[in-house]
Amino acid sequence: MTTGDPTEVGVVFAALADATRRDVVVHLSSDGPATPTQLAARLPVTRQAVAKHLAALESAGLVAVSREGREARYRFTPEPLADAMSWITDVGLQWDRRLDALRALLGEEAG
């Protein structure tokens, strides 16, 4: 993804707007890969709810799943988050530059 493609950035932020999904990401990133059952034991939500949140995170590219025996194991995949942060940084820098130019323009007209 490039910084000119905000769609996936928006999807990442929408996925992380939910507090439980953020908790899931925090657990996966600090404790390593886990199954929905393991996550449900650590979080105040049901296994079914965890599975739903994991599906949302997976569609945003924030977790990846692998099958181990009967259960799915999820791991945190941070790339989309890094892309989202660089979109924020790049777009912010672009507006800083534009607003500096606007300030210079208005100063010029006044003087």
Place this chain on the structure above:
Amino acid sequence: MPASAEVTRTVVLPADRKRVWDAVTRPAPLSRWLGAEVEIDLRPGGTGTVVGEDETVRRLVVEEVVPGRRLTFHWWPADREAATPRDAGASTVEIGLDEVPAGTRVTVTETAPANPAPAAAAAMASDAASASARRVLLATR
């Protein structure tokens, strides 16, 4: 963390609101700060083009014009062929003006779309589908 990816910048400029409004809506001054070459049809649904200093070309569609107060538009890179701004993954820019003792406060917010456009969703779904296909292949190997 905000529910959507958004960037906000606020500056106070030593000029009255009318001058700032002119500078943020007329093509000539816009071509001095928003980009190197800006065309805009300033009415809801009006279209425009912004050629950046770095020669990137963006298309825009005006969403809302509140004279002297607020301009909202959607913009996206021109090289992205799509039927609608939403399909192109357009981000939304709102430029708001407020009078303050020192002049005019300009607040700019650029927001990334919170839901994938149909085209992007299809691409992501097909990525997911090929990822599942790979997993199945690996599992059955």
